[in-house]
Amino acid sequence: MKGTAILFQADHSVTIIEDVEHTVYEEIKSQCGCKHCICKLENKIVDFGTVFPVFWHEDEIDWDYGY
Template sequence: MKGTAILYHDENKVTIIENVEHSVFTEIKDQCGDKHCQCQIENKVIDFGAVSPVLWHEDEVDWDYGY
């Protein structure tokens, strides 16, 4: 299943990852609160730094709607 992962950082920063497998979201969620949250996306290891909390949204986000 694919969807959108929403990662919250300090200082009101947010990272949105669209079209991501739920297993990648689970991997990120398991590292929530660590200093370095890392996962592999498209054969690249990405370090998102510290994230907390993380949210999952099935399907795509309709950006025209005003999220």
């Protein structure tokens, strides 16, 4: 199942990752609060820094709707 992961980071920024597998979301979620949240996206290792919290939205977000 694919969807959108929404990550809130320690520096008050928000990262949106679209079209990711639920297993990637679970991997990020398991690292919430850690100094380095690291996962593999598109065959690259990505370090998001400190992430807390993280949310999941099944499927894609309709950005034209006004989120």
